[in-house]
Amino acid sequence: MSETPAAPRLAETFAEVEDALLSRWPETRLEPSLDRIRAFTELLGDPQRTYAVIHLTGTNGKTSTSRMVDGLLRTLELRTGRFTSPHVERMNERICVDGEPLSDEEFVRAFNDVAPYTHLVDASEAHPLSFFETVVGMAYAAFADAPVDVAVVEVGMGGTWDATNVADGVVAVVLPIAVDHAKYLGDTPVVIAEEKAGIIKPGATVVVADQEPDVAAVLLARATEVGATVAREGLDFGVVTRVPAVGGQLVSLQGLRARYDDVFLPLYGAHQAQNAALALAAVEAFVGEEPLGDEVVRAAFAAATSPGRLEVVRRSPTIVLDAAHNPHGAEATAAALEDSFTFSPLIGVIGVMADKDHEGVLAAFEPHLAHLVCTQASSTDRALPAEQLAAQAVEIYGPDRVTVAPRLADAIDQAAALAEAGEALGGGLGSGAVLVTGSVVTVGEARTMLGGRS
Secondary structure: OOOOOOOOOOOOOHHHHHHHHHOOEOOOOOOOOOHHHHHHHHHOOOHHHOOEEEEEEOOOOHHHHHHHHHHHHHHOOOOEEEEOOOOOOOHHHHEEEOOEEOOHHHHHHHHHHHHHHHHHHHHHOOOOOEHHHHHHHHHHHHHHHOOOOEEEEEOOOOOOOOHHHHOOOOEEEEOOOOOOOHHHHOOOHHHHHHHHHHHOOOOOEEEEOOOOHHHHHHHHHHHHHHOOEEEEEOOOEEEEEEEEEOOEEEEEEEOOOOEEEEEEEOOOOHHHHHHHHHHHHHHHHHHOOOOOOHHHHHHHHHOOOOOOOOEEEEOOOEEEEOOOOOHHHHHHHHHHHHHHOOOOOEEEEEOOEOOOOHHHHHHHHHHHOOEEEEOOOOOOOOEOOHHHHHHHHHHHHOHHHEEEOOOHHHHHHHHHHHHHHHHHHOOOOOOOEEEEEOOHHHHHHHHHHHOOOO
């Protein structure tokens, strides 16, 4: 007879929970199956079926849009859960109730609530529960325990085989699809769209961002197959106008139920205006036939935040953090910098993950950066060594515009000095700035170092 595995020791501290979770399969190791997460959530009593779900996928913009959806729902006085990934600074950012991350104590409690069941799944399945699957189970159980009225859930990667997909979204949101995670999802937007379309469930409403025609065709085919209602950006809703403003932008949005003019959004860039339009349409689809109301929309968007997304964390010189980590995201960030700021010179600090298209990211930023400091995050072995990144950067920027500083603190110091020097690089004195970008991990480390706003 095989022995029943011993129940895991319950955690007492946040650090112990982190250690227990990080000892599991990392987020970068995937085995495409919902068997483990289904077994896990069944043991937990299928908590994800006890509240409504708005499910989001796409290549970029998921977290920002999730935060805006959450804000609109809370302004409507609904109790919300929000699950996003990856985290910027601390793991408990991933699980929020009523707009606030679980406290360390609540995060420990959420882990201990599910821990007795993790070993049962580990013992019964061909592979153990991964880090991500375990955190998804924690989130779904915590939302049921709260309890919440609606959960806003961002996929981790893809759609069909993503662990979050044991929930059935009454509204599915598909943000713009481009190439990322090519090793796991495919190397063309159409192939990736087929995977992401898996979150569109029978009878749901799917809110679709403007897509390439062949990508849109995949999503519409899936919606037709399962009988989902489709709302398309540019046809059923969208951004009417946007004008950069101090601290963000003024946007006029056409929703599914009403138009809202001159709404202040304290986030930068056309991509954030698009995210706002998608969030508005998603919440309108969720709520029903009545408009949300002018005061609700204005209040929710005025309070919008998105840490690490074109976030100004310091002045003199200005330091901006942005988590762009693929060419599509880098192009959106670069366009927003040109649109909303007049930095001269702009000095880049870039640290990337080795499994990303770093050449594409470097190329997207090249026209906008006077100089580039190549660095690397210290908290992960996935980081591409700074010297390797610099060797590639020299081919794009030339040797005179690239320096290497493996330690992120040194890189930021060097970039700040170059930005302050200003005139030596062709800019006006006092108009220089630093952009820290390339990965969520790099931005998270910089944010902790620089004391970013919550």
